[in-house]
Amino acid sequence: MTQHRADFQYEIYLDGMTGAVPRLPTDLTALEEMAERRLGPGPFGYVAGSAGDGSTARANRAALERRRIVPRMLRDVAERDLSVEVLGRTLSAPLALAPVGVLSIMHPGAEPAAARAAAAQGVPFVLSSASSTPMEQVAEAMGDAERWFQLYWSKDREVTLSFLKRARAAGCSILVVTLDTPLLAWRPRDLDQAYLPFLRGVGTANHFTDPAFLAGLEKSPQDDPNAAVLRFVSLFSDPGKTWPDLAFLRENWAGPIVLKGVLHPDDARLAADAGMDGVVVSNHGGRQVAGAVAAADALPRVAAAAGDRLTVLFDSGVRTGADVFKALALGARAVLVGRPYAYGLGLDGQPGVEHVIRCLLAEFDLTLALSGHARPGTVGAGDLVEDPV
Numbered sequence: 001m002t003q004h005r006a007d008f009q010y011e012i013y014l015d016g017m018t019g020a021v022p023r024l025p026t027d028l029t030a031l032e033e034m035a036e037r038r039l040g041p042g043p044f045g046y047v048a049g050s051a052g053d054g055s056t057a058r059a060n061r062a063a064l065e066r067r068r069i070v071p072r073m074l075r076d077v078a079e080r081d082l083s084v085e086v087l088g089r090t091l092s093a094p095l096a097l098a099p100v101g102v103l104s105i106m107h108p109g110a111e112p113a114a115a116r117a118a119a120a121q122g123v124p125f126v127l128s129s130a131s132s133t134p135m136e137q138v139a140e141a142m143g144d145a146e147r148w149f150q151l152y153w154s155k156d157r158e159v160t161l162s163f164l165k166r167a168r169a170a171g172c173s174i175l176v177v178t179l180d181t182p183l184l185a186w187r188p189r190d191l192d193q194a195y196l197p198f199l200r201g202v203g204t205a206n207h208f209t210d211p212a213f214l215a216g217l218e219k220s221p222q223d224d225p226n227a228a229v230l231r232f233v234s235l236f237s238d239p240g241k242t243w244p245d246l247a248f249l250r251e252n253w254a255g256p257i258v259l260k261g262v263l264h265p266d267d268a269r270l271a272a273d274a275g276m277d278g279v280v281v282s283n284h285g286g287r288q289v290a291g292a293v294a295a296a297d298a299l300p301r302v303a304a305a306a307g308d309r310l311t312v313l314f315d316s317g318v319r320t321g322a323d324v325f326k327a328l329a330l331g332a333r334a335v336l337v338g339r340p341y342a343y344g345l346g347l348d349g350q351p352g353v354e355h356v357i358r359c360l361l362a363e364f365d366l367t368l369a370l371s372g373h374a375r376p377g378t379v380g381a382g383d384l385v386e387d388p389v
């Protein structure tokens with residue numbers, strides 16, 4: 001019998017009947033509520049929080065919920081294949097774990113535990129520049145499983161070059177350059193708790209182990225933590241950059257480059273003109289511009305502008321397998337998921353992250369089949385209608 005991702009549901013039922021280990025909730029909104037009860041208010045608030053009044057984070061959900069699937073019947077969906085081609089590699093499913101920094105605030109297993117979960121479930125892991133574990137250690141935890149590197153583009157060219165070199169050596173295939181965070185947004189929840197992990201030296205591991213970063217310090221981060229954190233904050237990213245600066249990354253990264261945080265179709269055109277290979281349509285999970293367009297509302301226009309010049313990925317608000325389906329129908333090749341896996345990690349380490357991936361992919365497989373598709377590639381605009389606002 002063909003193994004399908006959907007079979008996870010029977011594993012859960014059978015475990016339940018034999019009274020085996022209690023599982024985390026399969027509804028990822030309920031998982032978030034459990035995380036809120038179990039994790040500390042600082043760490044939970046940092047992950048759950050968003051910019052300003054939170055309206056963009058809410059709009060992300062509303063824009064996905066407003067789209068409704070129109071299932072088709074009698075289309076032979078017995079044999080399904082969830083795999084998709086993304087920039088020259090075959091992913092087992094249209095899902096990757098988004099770059100999420102500072103994961104040690106969720107669980108001591110931190111990034112290596114999440115990366116192991118991604119590897120075990122066959123989905124790419126995107127290593128964050130703001131990781132709490134040096135990228136080499138994260139990569140080592142993954143064997144030769146697929147990983148991409150997310151760059152926060154440093155003010156210091158030597159640090160950027162060093163990161164690119166290290167990421168390449170750590171086996172990262174795709175460079176994901178995040179454009180929407182040249183400054184940290186106004187985040188009331190963190191402000192009210194006075195909780196910012198970086199100021200405590202969390203999320204600085206890639207920098208504090210970087211020869212080019214250390215070269216700019218008089219004393220080691222151990223001997224003078226404050227100076228190291230200040231250098232981190234001053235270099236972290238750079239609001240002065242413009243489109244022509246991308247030539248520097250293009251010259252110094254041999255593989256595909258994907259720009260994360262694109263919401264305007266003209267920015268997609270500029271990305272293609274700059275020789276980029278893809279974009280992630282994303283508003284950073286509503287964490288940067290409060291009042292920004294919902295990511296799912298931006299997606300069709302960006303996908304149209306991208307045409308066949310760019311591979312279009314999507315994140316911000318994905319919480320269900322049906323959301324994955326909707327994102328594909330709106331023009332994405334694959335999606336990234338952020339907060340849910342951070343909660344899975346916080347609640348149960350590596351198995352918690354695997355649980356989140358399995359829930360999303362089981363429900364995606366079922367949604368695909370029950371909507372009349374045997375593979376992601378046939379999903380399109382004709383599968384959705386939009387609820388009147």
Ligand SMILES: Cc1cc2nc3c(=O)[nH]c(=O)nc-3n(C[C@H](O)[C@H](O)[C@H](O)COP(=O)(O)O)c2cc1C
Pocket residue numbers: 046047048098099100101102128129130131150178260282283284285286315316317318336337338339340342
């Ligand atoms: C706690 C946290 C840390 C994040 N850190 C990064 C990061 O280091 N680099 C980055 O490009 N995006 C970062 N993001 C944004 C995610 O990559 C992604 O865009 C967002 O979480 C997607 O929305 P979702 O959480 O609704 O799935 C972070 C998000 C969260 C929640």
Ligand SMILES: CCCCC(=O)C(=O)O
Pocket residue numbers: 101130181183184284287
């Ligand atoms: C300066 C922000 C870095 C981490 C991040 O991307 C986030 O918290 O959303």
